[in-house]
Amino acid sequence: MNNKIIERFHFITDGVEPGAHISQITGACEGGCKWVQLRVKDFDNQTWLNTAIKAKNITGKYNAKLIINDNVEITREVGAAGTHLGKTDMSIRKARDILGESFIIGGTANTFKDIITLYYDAPDYIGLGPYRFTTTKKKLSPVLGMNGFLSILTGMKENNINIPVIAIGGIKEDDISYLINNGLHGVAVSSLIVNAEDITVKTRAILDNIKNIKT
Numbered sequence: 001m002n003n004k005i006i007e008r009f010h011f012i013t014d015g016v017e018p019g020a021h022i023s024q025i026t027g028a029c030e031g032g033c034k035w036v037q038l039r040v041k042d043f044d045n046q047t048w049l050n051t052a053i054k055a056k057n058i059t060g061k062y063n064a065k066l067i068i069n070d071n072v073e074i075t076r077e078v079g080a081a082g083t084h085l086g087k088t089d090m091s092i093r094k095a096r097d098i099l100g101e102s103f104i105i106g107g108t109a110n111t112f113k114d115i116i117t118l119y120y121d122a123p124d125y126i127g128l129g130p131y132r133f134t135t136t137k138k139k140l141s142p143v144l145g146m147n148g149f150l151s152i153l154t155g156m157k158e159n160n161i162n163i164p165v166i167a168i169g170g171i172k173e174d175d176i177s178y179l180i181n182n183g184l185h186g187v188a189v190s191s192l193i194v195n196a197e198d199i200t201v202k203t204r205a206i207l208d209n210i211k212n213i214k215t
Helices: 018-030 045-061 072-078 092-099 112-119 145-158 173-181 199-211
Strands: 009-012 035-038 065-069 082-085 104-109 125-128 165-168 186-189
Touching: 009 018, 009 165, 009 199, 018 035, 018 045, 018 199, 035 045, 045 065, 045 072, 065 072, 065 104, 072 082, 072 092, 082 092, 092 104, 104 112, 112 125, 112 145, 145 165, 145 173, 173 186, 173 199
Parallel strands: 009 035, 009 186, 035 065, 065 082, 082 104, 104 125, 125 165, 165 186
Antiparallel strands: none
């Protein structure tokens, strides 16, 4: 497995209990998910670490990448594939100094100015959003919609910025092919999977749809 390949489908965990994250990861990986971002809220560091270790064991079993949200030290300690950093988190440059070149490091953007700032720190991918309103993230940045996405993608093309862009924020199943066909590398979802009646079945269906997208 090439550690630097950026998958088209990213699943982001959500929940107030550690067990919820582990159950979600298990279900998604059983459905074929190859990219899991562990995003926990208000966990103490030891609980976060213990959850990350369990998550790493599961993703390792299914040959999936584990990305840790906003915690470089835990990323390194559990040997995750990488980390995702928000706009107010540690800089990508500093994270790279700590982790080295082998780890995947992604950053969050909401504007073209954000893209430019990230570009100089050389992220492996950019999470761009939100596409629409979502309740899974606190302090939500302004909603971009498709017009906002296209404007930013055009700016990237005009400035020869070639970094995989992952759409995030309130994405529904029907949005996925539209987003990828319009220049997004892929999508990151949380509630779409977390709220599914059967996480494994839903994950498998989404991945099958992505495979059939002609880009």
